[in-house]
Amino acid sequence: MDNQVLSFSVSRPLHLHSARLLLTNNQIARSFTFQRHCTNVENLVESITGYDSRSWKQCAPKKGMLYFGPIKCVWAVLFALFVTLKTILQSKKKEPRNVSFDELVGVDATIKKIRHIIPILQGKSEAKKFGAELPDGLMLYGPQGTGKTTLVHALAREAGVSFFPISAHDMAKDDTGSIGIDTLFIEARAYSPSIVLIEDVDVIARKGRCESDPSLRQLDLEIESCNKDGSMVMVIVTPIKPETLDSASMRSCRFFKKVHMGLPDEDSRRKITGVHLNMVAREEDKEAICNLVASRTHGLVWDDIKSIAVDSKIFALSRGDDHVTMDDVLNALGMLNDSDD
Incomplete structure (x- = not known):
């Protein structure tokens, strides 16, 4: 059977830096490489698939090509399609609701307190000129039903940035635990500038909850380090009462800008x-x-x-x-x- 050549590139939304696939022919391990054609999101698939990116970067056969039969060509293509589909399905990125600040009624004072975040997220020149920095995070607190979530959706829509909303109820039920949280923040950094909304954070961070909870510790770690690599990720949490949060478990929230949304007058x-x-x-x-x-x-x-x-x-x-x-x-x-x- 004649040998054939497979050589192709993978582009967004796969976002692979490179990926190595091992094939065995007559007990001889061989490999080939999917070459990179993407932006700065190479860590995303590593987290989702569990493959070590360092192994992806290992040298492939000369000139990045491997000669193998047509059946193995089909399997290689199917593998690439599988990883692409898995990446898309597990993405946490969502479109914010189609609502703007102008459509929100009775929350003008609250909007005024957070509007300055928009030019910083957008990287506007005037924000850089005055040395404006993104807050460590935003704690938007108040009774249920006061419109906290809707306001954050409007903020994401006004800023025009990537949006990653997640409920703490889902975090508590998620079997992947800290791995799911790690994946969320890797993707948020990859799509920087972005907003991560964590609704009902009280569910997992209230006082009395076990500090050894791996999901909670991972969340605290990710919040603390989400902007240290040059990314711009705005983390917003929406508790009912900030005093109910366990300060020992959520150390990162101590420096958040606190904005209250009270009952409508x-x-x-x-x-x-x-x-x-x-x-x-x-x-x-x-x-x-x-x-x-x-x-x-x-x-x-x-x-x-x-x-x-x-x-x-x-x-x-x-x-x-x-x-x-x-x-x-x-x-x-x-x-x-x-x-x-």
Whole structure:
């Protein structure tokens, strides 16, 4: 059987620096190399596949080619496709929600505290001119339902950077443990500048949790070192109360910039009601409806107000009307009060 030549390059999204495949023919081990054609993400596949990148860089046969039969050519191509597919499927990179700061209501003060991060992530010249540095991290804390996650999505969208959201609940359930966390940060550094959002970090970092937890120790280590190699990775955690975090286990968070997202005030509740009911309330009723909801919803969060708006629309539809009236809103408020009892 005639020998054939295989020589090809692998480009993004595989991101291989190089990869060595061992083939055996008549008990003789041979190897060939997939040559690199990528940016600075060569460590990504090493972490996902478990192959040592140092072994990838070993010399292949002369001129990077190996002569072998057509069947082995097919296996080589299948191997490359398998690694490519595995890399894509295990990627933690996501698209942020299609929301901007301008669309967020009642959080102007909070936006003002974090807006300066955008030009730093973007590497704008004015940020460099004034020596502005990326904070060690951001701790965005406050009650559930106040819009912390939505605000971070808007920040990623405004900055136009790669986004890596993950829930601490998933970390706690993830069988890969510290390996999964290591992979997450390797990919985030590879796509620098980027934002890593860790939601509900209280789940794994609350006081009383065992400090020997490998996932927690790996997370703390990655946060501390994520920007030391010249990368720009902004880590954002969203606990409910920062004092519930175990300072011994999460030493890296001690230097985070802390920003509070509190319950919406009356004016904010009035604005968000207008956003939800603007298209379905009659013009002459809008102001009265917004004032009513704002005055009756002290201590409630955005999700509660959204529920009131949804229930109001349902009551209107049940009457066969396309417009929400004051009575519909009162019925919706009554349902909310009944559910609290």
